[in-house]
Amino acid sequence: MLFTSPVIVGLLLFTGYPILASLYYSFCNFPGLRPPVWIGMGNYLQLIKDPLVTKSLLNTAAYAAGSVPAGIAVAFVLALLLNQPVRGIAVFRTIFYLPSIVPAVASSVLWLWVFNPQYGLLNGVLGLFGINGPGWMADPVWAKPALIIMSTWGVGGTMIIFLAGLQDVPREMYEAAEIDGASDLQQTAHITLPFMSPHIFFAFIMGLIGASQYFTQAYIMTGGAGSPANSTLFFAMYLFQNAFHFFKMGYACAMAWLLFLLTLIATIVVFKSTARYVYYRGDNQ
Amino acid sequence: MKFGQKSAPALFILFVGVGIIAVLGPGAVADYFITRLFVSSTLPSNEVVVWHPWGAQNKEQIEELFREFNRTHSPLKVKSVFASNGAGGAGGSQKFFTSIAAGKTPDVIFVDSSQVAEWAFQGALEPLDERIAAAGIRMDDFFKPAWKSCAYDGRVWALTYCADPNFAFAWNKDVFARAGLDPEQPPRSIDELDRMNDRITASVNGKLRTLGLIPWGQFGGANSIFTWGWVFGGDFYDEANHRITANDPRIVRALEWMCSYASKYDITRINSLTAGFGSLDRNPFYIGEMGMTCFHIFQISDAGMYAPKLNYGLAPIPYPQGGEPNSSWIGGWCMGLPKGSRRAEAGWELIRWICADPEGTLAVGKIMSLFPGYRKSPYFDIVRNDPRYGIYVSIIDQSKHQRPVMPAVDYYMGALDRAVQFVLYGQKNAKQALDDATFETQRELDFKLAGK
Amino acid sequence: MLIALGAVFAAPFYWLVTTSFKTNANISRWPPQIIPDPWTAQHYIEGVTALPFGLYLVNTLVICVFATLGTVLSCSLCAYGFSKLRWKGRTLLFWIMLSTMMLPYQVVMVPLFHVFSKLGWVDTYLPLIVPAFFGNAFFIFLLRQFFMTIPLSLNEAAKIDGCGEFQIYSQIMLPLAKPAIATVGIFTFMGAWNDFLGPLIYLFDESKYTLALGLQMFLGQYGNYFGRLMAVSTLLILPIIMLFFATQKSFVEGITMTGVKG
Incomplete structure (x- = not known):
């Protein structure tokens, strides 16, 4: 108990009050600048009827469904690659981490260039294989896949967590497997994966939470418009617009609590359904 | 603790410590930490705290302007604080929002001209009527649309700092010559514009190389439809009855025309010319990929920096038969006193000097190369005959419009933006899209006005 | 490849x-x-x-160092409590902590500003530094996952040898979890280094700005x-x-x- 006291105090002071306040605001007409006025369920009733809420929720769900698994897969493969004792590996580790430290403004402009339908790198490469690439950020159908591709490239953080996690896999397990004649792939599947499951689980939960609030890059890349045709209008972007552009902080709070509930449900489902697969070596409960 | 054994972190902290002492000098270190860990409760009484969103070259310019004020208004002193709006406005007005909600406001604030009514409605600004009257400032001293932007609900809430005449119509003379057009003849009517557009638009191997004009790409979808909607003779808001009129048939016609270019040349290919390069680095007009564009007054200096060889001319925007000749609207930024301004008296003097004083507005024009809203400013005599700025003087003299002055204008602009997108991508026709935008915005506005 | x-x-x-x-x-x-x-x-x-580049660099470093120090200390302690100690309400508190991350920051920003304003901390570095000493849900969760992989038998053995909980934490857990601690350290440092919104909201004096905020001046x-x-x-x-x-x-x-x- 004593050990967790910082988080308890922190929760009360810096998290508890703001969270409860936002819950209260969600039942208020609160423009942000004038004091809140209680209106009961008004904001929530409006939420259900707002087509942009539905649209942005679906966009966010689609983005999460693509970016979370893809990000974990890429980070995992990279971590495996970077865990080899190769000369100069430190340089590669740094390089693969680079995208996650380049400022969003810079990376967004770069990716717009990569995705440019006519002159972009990606369609240029696809063209070499005789494929006529799609319009990416200029096409409502392909804009989200483009953002998902972009997200897999910024997985440096997850990669580092996996890399650190790989150090906990006992070496003698591999040695034993080697003796039993297991292939590399089998070793990965039967030793590395189970031992990494707490970290993959972590990445999955955090990826889910992160994806539910994703919007910054899409905001910068589309100039805040969620274009083309609302296809990149993410839930958090619409929430941001309501809070800081439309003077509807109360409505934004209601949106936030809806998102909170949905994320919480998704997280509980993930916790419950994966409990059997996550292997905590140190936990003998 | 074992963790500290590897001395890298400790060394690093040591390095930081030495760095701090090196930069500040040992004596100043204590002072440094005191100012950063405790707030001084006594603010100098002659200081006016101003928050502004002006970055890049404008930051240096506005600071020069404030120095000029300090020089002429001793002992008053401006404390200038850069309150970033984030990349492409991604930060919104978060700093102002959070601080005013907690009663920690600056003394003077800059407001986007379209936002004055909304901020006033939300109680974020102090009315200025008495001060304006006492200073002898009259409505006629300002360009009419600029003044109208600052007046809401029978009171005046801000004064115009810069009145942007939106827009002049720019054409690239080299692109015109290459397309076999007379480089000295810009289009005068929409029909001419369409014809020239067809001549200029050229593809190489199925890829669009040059384009005439992207009608919806003029500083965002909403500003584009405002611009063309007024050009086509439309009206966006009925002020007397608080009615949104985005589905005005003339605006519908304008939107249909705007989006006709999308179907003619394939929206994806057109967007690949602009895709995202809007605000941040590169403008297709600057590099000759686009022959014509609506040109903002700041772009005269911007193009001078990023495209010094650009050979272009400026003219009034072309208009259709039955449309509005020399159509334009006034945008820009205003200055106001936020609610809770502690040095309202000194703050007002700063606003008055910058926005409504011959000397101050002259300084604004000379330093920032922007137009004051104060029509009697001597700055206009200086630029009236300038080959580039001169055309903007005649535009602002005739300007009739400003964005709707009402408390849901940001929402309105979002709805218009969506309407443009829906039509561009063929998901709705122009009438339907604008009907929806009208309905949604009206609902929003009614809700706000009723909640008051 | x-x-x-x-x-x-x-x-x-x-x-x-x-x-x-x-x-x-x-x-x-x-x-x-x-x-x-x-x-x-x-x-x-x-x-x-x-920019006053040197000054902003110092400002940034000061905030980064304190924030990193605070986060590493508080989060490793909490994570230890969440993973290795049994106590009533542990699961519930863990879930509450986890769920605090699920609410977008934009809606807690205004009330949080109120808290710091009431404390008289606005326009100082305290809002940017002090919360780090009270834990961060993301890093506690991360470290908990790492601590969970460390065999409990180590704890038991140490206890038999007469180690107190704090000793176990500092002598056994921290060294064993070094990769994880390093991860938390670099993430926090980077986060504070690149943070633009926090300094933007809480600092009212350009001489207190950080590099990430100074960047916006362009x-x-x-x-x-x-x-x-x-x-x-x-x-x-x-x-x-x-x-x-x-x-x-x-x-x-x-x-x-x-x-x-x-």
């Missing part, structure tokens, strides 16, 4: 650096120049002199200093790269678990 992938991942950095050396006229060229021609250091000179309402933005961005991420390069070994050199049977 590594090299090909590496090129893909290094591209943005390459582009960032080369753009920072291009002349203004060439920045807007299309298609972009792969290699700047001519090279110019103009943006670096102008960028560094336009973006304007009317036109941008794109070259300077790129140049100072490059300067801003170079230390992070060096820090990462210097510490990357600690991500992988944690005490390997050989000999410790789970």
Whole structure:
């Protein structure tokens, strides 16, 4: 108990009050600048009827469904690659981490260039294989896949967590497997994966939470418009617009609590359904 | 603790410590930490705290302007604080929002001209009527649309700092010559514009190389439809009855025309010319990929920096038969006193000097190369005959419009933006899209006005 | 394979650096120049002199160091409590902590500002530093996952040897979890280094600004200093790269678990 006291105090002071306040605001007409006025369920009733809420929720769900698994897969493969004792590996580790430290403004402009339908790198490469690439950020159908591709490239953080996690896999397990004649792939599947499951689980939960609030890059890349045709209008972007552009902080709070509930449900489902697969070596409960 | 054994972190902290002492000098270190860990409760009484969103070259310019004020208004002193709006406005007005909600406001604030009514409605600004009257400032001293932007609900809430005449119509003379057009003849009517557009638009191997004009790409979808909607003779808001009129048939016609270019040349290919390069680095007009564009007054200096060889001319925007000749609207930024301004008296003097004083507005024009809203400013005599700025003087003299002055204008602009997108991508026709935008915005506005 | 992938991942950095050396006229060229021609250091000179660069660097470092210190200390303690100690309400509190991350920051920003305003901390570094000493849900969760993989038998053994909980935490857990602690350290440092919103909201005096916020000074309402933005961005991420390069070994050199049977 004593050990967790910082988080308890922190929760009360810096998290508890703001969270409860936002819950209260969600039942208020609160423009942000004038004091809140209680209106009961008004904001929530409006939420259900707002087509942009539905649209942005679906966009966010689609983005999460693509970016979370893809990000974990890429980070995992990279971590495996970077865990080899190769000369100069430190340089590669740094390089693969680079995208996650380049400022969003810079990376967004770069990716717009990569995705440019006519002159972009990606369609240029696809063209070499005789494929006529799609319009990416200029096409409502392909804009989200483009953002998902972009997200897999910024997985440096997850990669580092996996890399650190790989150090906990006992070496003698591999040695034993080697003796039993297991292939590399089998070793990965039967030793590395189970031992990494707490970290993959972590990445999955955090990826889910992160994806539910994703919007910054899409905001910068589309100039805040969620274009083309609302296809990149993410839930958090619409929430941001309501809070800081439309003077509807109360409505934004209601949106936030809806998102909170949905994320919480998704997280509980993930916790419950994966409990059997996550292997905590140190936990003998 | 074992963790500290590897001395890298400790060394690093040591390095930081030495760095701090090196930069500040040992004596100043204590002072440094005191100012950063405790707030001084006594603010100098002659200081006016101003928050502004002006970055890049404008930051240096506005600071020069404030120095000029300090020089002429001793002992008053401006404390200038850069309150970033984030990349492409991604930060919104978060700093102002959070601080005013907690009663920690600056003394003077800059407001986007379209936002004055909304901020006033939300109680974020102090009315200025008495001060304006006492200073002898009259409505006629300002360009009419600029003044109208600052007046809401029978009171005046801000004064115009810069009145942007939106827009002049720019054409690239080299692109015109290459397309076999007379480089000295810009289009005068929409029909001419369409014809020239067809001549200029050229593809190489199925890829669009040059384009005439992207009608919806003029500083965002909403500003584009405002611009063309007024050009086509439309009206966006009925002020007397608080009615949104985005589905005005003339605006519908304008939107249909705007989006006709999308179907003619394939929206994806057109967007690949602009895709995202809007605000941040590169403008297709600057590099000759686009022959014509609506040109903002700041772009005269911007193009001078990023495209010094650009050979272009400026003219009034072309208009259709039955449309509005020399159509334009006034945008820009205003200055106001936020609610809770502690040095309202000194703050007002700063606003008055910058926005409504011959000397101050002259300084604004000379330093920032922007137009004051104060029509009697001597700055206009200086630029009236300038080959580039001169055309903007005649535009602002005739300007009739400003964005709707009402408390849901940001929402309105979002709805218009969506309407443009829906039509561009063929998901709705122009009438339907604008009907929806009208309905949604009206609902929003009614809700706000009723909640008051 | 590594090299090909590496090129893909290094591209943005390459582009960032080369753009920072291009002349203004060439920045807007299309298609972009792969290699700047001519090279110019103009943006670096102008960028560094336009900002009080040294001062902002010091400001940034002060905030980063304190925030990192606070986060590492508080989060490792909490994570230990959540993973290795049994107490009533542990699961519930863990879930509450986890759920605090699920509410978007935008809606707690205003009330949180109220708290700091009431405390009289606005316009100081305290709102940027002090909360770090009270834990961060993300890092507690991360460390908990790592601690959970450390065999409980180690604890038991230490207890038999007469170690108190705090000793177990500092003598056994921390060294064993070094890769994880290093991860938390670099993430926090980077987060504070790049944070733009926090300093923007809480600081009311330009002399207290940080580099990430100073970077925004190159973006304007009317036109941008794109070259300077790129140049100072490059300067801003170079230390992070060096820090990462210097510490990357600690991500992988944690005490390997050989000999410790789970």
